[in-house]
Amino acid sequence: MQSEIRSENKKPETKRKFDVIIIGAGPAGYTASIYTSRAKRDTLIISGVLPGGQLMLTTEVENFPGFAKGILGPELMTTMREQAERMGTTIIDDEVVNVDFRHKPFKILTYSEEYEADAVIIATGATPRKIGVKGEQEFSARGVSYCATCDGPFFKNQDIVVAGGGDSAMEEAIFLTKFANKVHVIHRKDILRASKVMQDRAFENKKIQFHWNTVIEEIKGNQKVTQITVKDIVANKVETLEVGGLFVAIGHEPNTKLFKGQIDLDDQGYIVLKNHTMTNVQGVFAAGDVHDHLYRQAITAAAFGCMAAIDVDKYLSEHKV
Numbered sequence: 379m380q381s382e383i384r385s386e387n388k389k390p391e392t393k394r395k396f397d398v399i400i401i402g403a404g405p406a407g408y409t410a411s412i413y414t415s416r417a418k419r420d421t422l423i424i425s426g427v428l429p430g431g432q433l434m435l436t437t438e439v440e441n442f443p444g445f446a447k448g449i450l451g452p453e454l455m456t457t458m459r460e461q462a463e464r465m466g467t468t469i470i471d472d473e474v475v476n477v478d479f480r481h482k483p484f485k486i487l488t489y490s491e492e493y494e495a496d497a498v499i500i501a502t503g504a505t506p507r508k509i510g511v512k513g514e515q516e517f518s519a520r521g522v523s524y525c526a527t528c529d530g531p532f533f534k535n536q537d538i539v540v541a542g543g544g545d546s547a548m549e550e551a552i553f554l555t556k557f558a559n560k561v562h563v564i565h566r567k568d569i570l571r572a573s574k575v576m577q578d579r580a581f582e583n584k585k586i587q588f589h590w591n592t593v594i595e596e597i598k599g600n601q602k603v604t605q606i607t608v609k610d611i612v613a614n615k616v617e618t619l620e621v622g623g624l625f626v627a628i629g630h631e632p633n634t635k636l637f638k639g640q641i642d643l644d645d646q647g648y649i650v651l652k653n654h655t656m657t658n659v660q661g662v663f664a665a666g667d668v669h670d671h672l673y674r675q676a677i678t679a680a681a682f683g684c685m686a687a688i689d690v691d692k693y694l695s696e697h698k699v
């Protein structure tokens with residue numbers, strides 16, 4: 379009797395078995411849970427170390443439809459969380475430490491509990507690589523950004539820096555010339571990793587200046603970034619650039635370490651989808667930046683979350699769960 383009452387109240391400390399467990403609480407995870415909960419699938423989100431995902435580290439979000447005046451990233455994520463809870467989703471702020479997808483129901487172990495689910499949606503996202511220099515964390519979202527599409531328009535008529543030599547860095551540098559006066563590309567080698575076509579486009583762009591064999595040493599500012607110190611490691615020369623921002627584009631790490639050996643990953647560690655949003659394991663789905671290394675937007679992650687939830691509902695119906 380007592381367990382029934384607890385079950386109705388969906389207290390996470392007493393309830394262990396769910397129709398759907400969603401690992402990760404970014405736009406993909408929250409959106410998926412809104413859909414599965416509305417479809418009356420008993421849903422648990424295990425939010426991980428940074429509930430809300432990358433948007434918790436952003437300031438203004440201008441490109442998420444529905445907010446004509448923009449919205450702060452953390453506010454958007456808090457609102458999504460409230461919406462998920464209103465639909466009936468249980469959310470626990472715990473970290474998953476192990477999963478067992480070999481048998482059904484699937485088992486998910488957190489620091490404090492073991493949970494079971496008939497279906498799982500992995501929405502753990504990807505983490506942008508950090509340069510790891512002084513000022514990077516301090517000025518994150520105050521001039522230091524990891525997404526040009528998201529933050530480029532805030533840097534109109536300014537001089538800015540892009541760090542990296544891959545396709546992302548070239549794409550971001552070219553995109554940012556729409557807004558910035560000048561874009562300094564800082565690359566640690568004298569040769570780019572980017573594809574030839576992206577290199578050519580960047581070389582042709584008069585607003586882009588390349589700094590070869592150069593590393594960022596320090597990011598300085600007051601409220602926002604005002605200066606970046608860079609060092610030419612061949613000439614051993616230090617220079618200070620007067621700039622309003624830094625876009626770090628040195629790659630992403632998909633958060634998939636937990637799933638290695640059970641879920642098929644590509645050579646960069648992103649989840650490979652087999653059947654719409656389903657992974658190689660029947661009943662385990664993925665949504666958002668954890669499989670998508672192309673778009674990486676809050677709105678696309680949310681859309682993938684919706685798709686995974688619809689696929690999960692269909693899967694559970696077909697398997698009479």
Ligand code: NAP
Nearest residue numbers: 508509542543544545546547549566567571627628629630
């Ligand atoms: P990437 O290809 O891994 O390139 C990362 C770049 O960052 C490299 O130039 C690397 O330098 C540099 N880097 C890494 N760690 C660094 C550090 N600690 N300090 C300074 N520099 C560092 O990553 P990506 O550019 O994000 O691309 C990822 C994948 O997506 C690639 O396959 C790419 O082709 C693809 N992509 C394609 C497009 C497109 O086709 N339009 C756009 C974006 C991405 P080194 O060269 O010295 O290693």
